[in-house]
Amino acid sequence: xxxxxxxxxNEQGMVNAVDSKDDYLLRVKDLCLHFxxxxxxxxxxxxxxxxxxxxxxxxxxxxxxxxxxxxxxAILRLLPRNVHKFTGEVWLNGTDVxxxxxxxxxxNVRWVKASMVSQAAMNALNPVLRVGYQVAEPLMIxxxxxxxxxxxxxxxxxxxxxxxxxxxxxxxxxxxxxxRQRAILAMALVTRPDLIVLDEPTSALDMLTQANIFNALxxxxxxxDVGFILITHDISTSSDLADEVIxxxxxxxxxxxxxxxxxxxxxxxxxxxxMASVPTLREDKRLEFIPGQPPSLISPPxxxxxxPRCPQRFERCAQEPPTFRVGEHGELVKCWLYAKD
Amino acid sequence: MDNLRRIGKYTLLRGVLIVIxxxxxxxxxxxxxxxxxxxxxxxxSQIREQVGTILQGNEELRKLPPAELKLIIDQMVEQRxxxxxxxxxxxxxxxxxxxxxxxxxxxxxEKVYSDSGSRQVRLILTERLPATLxxxxxxxxxxxxxxxxxxxxxxxxxxxPLDRAVVALSPTSAAPAWFYGIFLILIFASVLxxxxxxxxxxIPPPKExxxxxxxxxxxLVLPVSAWxxxxxxxSVYYWRTFFLIYSSEDYVEMxxxxxxxxxxxxxxxILRPTLPPIITSFGLMLITTWMGAIILENVFTWPGLGRxxxxxINLYDAPVIVxxxxxxxxxxxxxxxxxxxxxxxxxxxxxxxxxxRRPA
Numbered sequence: 203x204x205x206x207x208x209x210x211x212n213e214q215g216m217v218n219a220v221d222s223k224d225d226y227l228l229r230v231k232d233l234c235l236h237f238x239x240x241x242x243x244x245x246x247x248x249x250x251x252x253x254x255x256x257x258x259x260x261x262x263x264x265x266x267x268x269x270x271x272x273x274x275x276a277i278l279r280l281l282p283r284n285v286h287k288f289t290g291e292v293w294l295n296g297t298d299v300x301x302x303x304x305x306x307x308x309x310n311v312r313w314v315k316a317s318m319v320s321q322a323a324m325n326a327l328n329p330v331l332r333v334g335y336q337v338a339e340p341l342m343i344x345x346x347x348x349x350x351x352x353x354x355x356x357x358x359x360x361x362x363x364x365x366x367x368x369x370x371x372x373x374x375x376x377x378x379x380x381x382r383q384r385a386i387l388a389m390a391l392v393t394r395p396d397l398i399v400l401d402e403p404t405s406a407l408d409m410l411t412q413a414n415i416f417n418a419l420x421x422x423x424x425x426x427d428v429g430f431i432l433i434t435h436d437i438s439t440s441s442d443l444a445d446e447v448i449x450x451x452x453x454x455x456x457x458x459x460x461x462x463x464x465x466x467x468x469x470x471x472x473x474x475x476x477m478a479s480v481p482t483l484r485e486d487k488r489l490e491f492i493p494g495q496p497p498s499l500i501s502p503p504x505x506x507x508x509x510p511r512c513p514q515r516f517e518r519c520a521q522e523p524p525t526f527r528v529g530e531h532g533e534l535v536k537c538w539l540y541a542k543d
Numbered sequence: 544m545d546n547l548r549r550i551g552k553y554t555l556l557r558g559v560l561i562v563i564x565x566x567x568x569x570x571x572x573x574x575x576x577x578x579x580x581x582x583x584x585x586x587x588s589q590i591r592e593q594v595g596t597i598l599q600g601n602e603e604l605r606k607l608p609p610a611e612l613k614l615i616i617d618q619m620v621e622q623r624x625x626x627x628x629x630x631x632x633x634x635x636x637x638x639x640x641x642x643x644x645x646x647x648x649x650x651x652x653e654k655v656y657s658d659s660g661s662r663q664v665r666l667i668l669t670e671r672l673p674a675t676l677x678x679x680x681x682x683x684x685x686x687x688x689x690x691x692x693x694x695x696x697x698x699x700x701x702x703x704p705l706d707r708a709v710v711a712l713s714p715t716s717a718a719p720a721w722f723y724g725i726f727l728i729l730i731f732a733s734v735l736x737x738x739x740x741x742x743x744x745x746i747p748p749p750k751e752x753x754x755x756x757x758x759x760x761x762x763l764v765l766p767v768s769a770w771x772x773x774x775x776x777x778s779v780y781y782w783r784t785f786f787l788i789y790s791s792e793d794y795v796e797m798x799x800x801x802x803x804x805x806x807x808x809x810x811x812x813i814l815r816p817t818l819p820p821i822i823t824s825f826g827l828m829l830i831t832t833w834m835g836a837i838i839l840e841n842v843f844t845w846p847g848l849g850r851x852x853x854x855x856i857n858l859y860d861a862p863v864i865v866x867x868x869x870x871x872x873x874x875x876x877x878x879x880x881x882x883x884x885x886x887x888x889x890x891x892x893x894x895x896x897x898x899x900r901r902p903a
Contacts, residue, residue: 278800280796280799280800283701283702308802308804309802311802312799312800312801312802313800313801313802314802317800317801318797318800320793320796320797320800321793325792325793325794326793326794326797327794327797328794328798328811328812328815328816329794329816329890329891329892330815330816330818330889330890330891330892331811331815339801339803340801340802343801343802343803343804343807344802373891373892375891375892386797389801
């Protein structure tokens, strides 16, 4: 539990950041990503900080439009054209990648240290290049392997994720959705990165294929020195893979806890609402939902951003934004309910 | 082997279909050019008028009794009608026209002569073809490739001042090339006197090949510039939007995440998947090239197919009109046929003949 609390201590200035570089896969500090739109500035990611140790996986949960995908994009520096503000620190394996130039980042971080499995797998493969070539491509670019060597490695990866080897020579349209997603998984693994961002990896697939992919992911996690950031709407499936849970609301992180407590006993009222909305098989339970809509990210509420929808709000909530508090089990929660002062 | 047979079958089928389409197109042209048989009546009355005029001039014949005179007139008309084959029913002749046209037996022009004095439609057309090709291919290639290249750069700098300028200027393409041509002639030929008003080569043509080429080049500048001005902005705008759409595909984002250089992304993830539509545009552009530009050629007195077509239409010269359309139809058919094959070669999703999956 101490790995989570460290963030809180840093935030409150109690402990000076001790650079235990080797321990941390990822440390994000005060990351902001704002977009310029015709209606105003959208604060898609606003002051997010968290840490993740090596070989651990974190699930990022939240409603649509709460900034999950934007957070992942910000970490991977996959920015749209209308970026207004992009600040903060992203320490990957002890290096602040935010200080790198675009070209340096491309050559030394992209796919070498961090890869991704994107949403909408149907369209994530180039339709006119053979799948094997696309999987092998990062090896040729970053590790300067020959095409044969790279394809050999791609073949090993295909075996690992359960794609028949002769699919190397096929085109994306000749693969089923599940096979395509596995091929992308093979692509994400091929350079043995330290971090893989899984952005809704199974959202377009049927239940059995989903289960299959998650089993493959669990195998990978066991075998490789790799950490996952799993972004999903599918709370129940994510609990299978995640060691930690991050709940996001309106561009901010509201709770960061270990999976053991995060799923069963969340602290933040929003997290509680979210977890209560998950259906349980054959149990006559009334599914909860949170009334209202997430606030506009152009002009979010000045106090706690969840206050307008919160069933437990009190005066303070609307007045000042809450800071992180440490819960009983080491959870970090951004809510005035847990303020002892 | 099985694959090869399927490809052969598909190619044959496409070929036959295209030939049928071309035949239908040419037959429609025959009907239009002969006004569905009405042309025969025009021709007959023209012949009667001609014969009348000839006889009017002959003092001796005028003295003959009216009945005898009528007989002679009828004989002469009859003879000429036979010369033009006007006795055969129009519907029979229309199919004979079609057969001749399809075998490129284009026959004799009725009124138009070639510059060398021949009435053979084939000679008339081959004489005009190089001029049109020189002008249109030059102009179109310049527009096409400069637009494609500029668009690729602009799509990378979306929203930049240059990008906005091109978007703002794209409506200028609403005016046709000849419109710009008139202004260019006014400025560069009339006021500045640096470039010729029109024509393809100065008169008399220079003897030396190099001087000749330079003279042609000088004559080419204004019409090509007119074509360029009229086409470039909307073309760039079109391709830029096209590339913008395709560069927001998920696989392009994936390629970026993979750390490919922007040049590799452009080549393998933007240009390569969009090659089929680009090739289509290129093919269609080549087709328009064959027809020439009627008004532009007239404005610049350029001796091409476009001017010929206009002349033939004015003179009701059906064989020339049909001949020109036949060549055009054939070229269109061949282009479409080649495009089909290029598509199948470039895009693995396009299958030669619907034959299910490729063997694993």
